[in-house]
Amino acid sequence: MFTPNMTGHETDAMNDDSVLLRMLGTHPVDNHVMTGNPDREPDEPSEISTNRESLIPTAGLDGVPAALRVEVEASTTPMSESAPRGGKKPTPPTAAQLIQLVSKQYRFVKDTLNGGLYAVRDGVATRIREKAFGARMSRMAMEAFGAPADRQTKNAVVDYFEDVAGDAIEDVHMRVAEASDGSVWIDNIGPEGLQVRITGEGYKLHKPGEVKEAPLFHRPAYMKPLPVPENGGHPGMLWQVVNVSDLGQQGLAIAWLVYSLITETRSFPICLLEAENGSAKTTASRIMLDLIDPSSIAASGLPGGTRDLAVMSGNVHVLRFDNISTMTYDWQDKFCRISTGDAFTTRELYSDRDLTVFTIKCPVIMTTISTWDTRPDFGQRVLKITLPRIEAERRLRESEVEDRWNEVRGRVFGALLDLAVRVKQIVGTVDSGARYTPDLPRMADFGMVLAAIDEIYPQCHCMDAYRAQQLQLVHDEAEEEPLLVAMENALCFDRGTWTGTSRELLNALEFQLEQAKARTWKSAPVSPRDVTRVLDRYAQVLRAKGWTIEHSLGTGNDSGSRVWTIKRPGE
Known part of the structure; x- marks a missing residue:
């Protein structure tokens, strides 16, 4: 928010x-x-x-x-x-x-x-x-x-x-508020602008101001109301209009929707819808947003700068972007900070001294044809949903999609609220110490929701699907980095554990780095500082592939230098 x-x-x-x-x-x-x-x-x-x-x-x-x-x-x-x-x-x-x-x-x-x-x-x-x-x-x-x-x-x-x-x-909230008693409030539902309170026992609709202890909500002019929840629905009804066919991918999408509905202050995974042209990515994004944060602000390209991004985040609960063909490292770093919380400070308009502070922490959804080159930090925050190609005989007109969606919209939203109640029940027992969920991923709070969804729908295997895509991202990143490619082929690691400074590693990999230049479009490191920077950024990637990589400060002739201890997998 x-x-x-x-x-x-x-x-x-x-x-x-x-x-x-x-x-x-x-x-x-x-x-x-x-x-x-x-x-x-x-x-x-x-x-x-x-x-x-x-x-x-x-x-x-x-x-x-x-x-x-x-x-x-x-x-x-x-x-x-x-x-x-x-x-x-x-x-x-x-x-x-x-x-x-x-x-x-x-x-x-x-x-x-x-x-x-x-x-x-x-x-x-x-x-x-x-x-x-x-x-x-x-x-x-x-x-x-x-x-x-x-x-x-x-x-x-x-x-x-x-x-x-x-x-x-x-505290002033927007769309979602986590109350001190553990309940979650969702604002602006239906034409009357109702609010829903979710606990582990159920959910209930209230009029604004009806409950004295209700959180205070801000409603931007662009905010649209959520659908009125109806009974008799199931989350699976969503796939009548959203083109996701794989069961694991469906579970990941549902988990992200539920997490976005019950989370305000914790880190958010970045939902990335990936598919080739004509796979209804934009339609899928719009319908998913219709269940968590409908707005008259449509998904678009990346904004002009940080200030524009901050202003946009002040008018929506979920940032939305469409058809992002590439993303610079600078923008990837921005979205990493948004995922965990970022503050942007600038001069107040018409003032020489006063400051305006924009605080951004919210869910993000974006669509792309193909995932661009990503840094490990960004990749570990991404939740990728892959949409299949739509055959010509299966295509629907926009009016048909809208008719189908309007028919099930309220029931799907009601089913999501029911699922959110069950997720809060399960997560609540973990928080109380009654049960333990081991080996959580980096986005640990989202991992708790994945584990809860797996308990409710065991056939989805959400956690396995999430770990598999994270592991694939690790391998994709390693194959694009020249230093890591050179390390895979270096003979110096065949003799067990290797120890040395960044300069010594650069010299030991000189021949392999020349070969790696032909296999990847990235520039190879040319200085000890480049080596240190790459190893710091990709240390987690190497460990995920089975490498042992540690460092310490050198002494004597190596005083002030980084000394690395590296061991190849299986050695």
């Missing part, structure tokens, strides 16, 4: 009454405040009584200068008195009047993670700098005053609440 950190404006302005009065739409004129219609003549009696008790909550004015407090209270007109009378043209609200109106309907909290300010109503939080909140203020002004608030007034209101925001801090 993602939350921007809005650090606000310079606090020196809080001590300048005239600046704040202008911000709130009030002006000191001849020692009195002109309110209501700014076109009224100075000697015309004001429609607002300065003796009226302010309707702005007292807490909302904490820290505001006394003189300004009087101005705000004096310029606050109840809605009934601001309504047009006798055919008089409606008067747009001042900032102070809009502040009073907003304060009655919203409370304001800061996100625990990054301190972003949110307006909360009916259990749903909205970032106050979002266009959606500005649109709500316009509707409120129309209903109360008969005239919309202009942009300057709305900006002044937002500035005001940022400046006087209190110390109310809460």
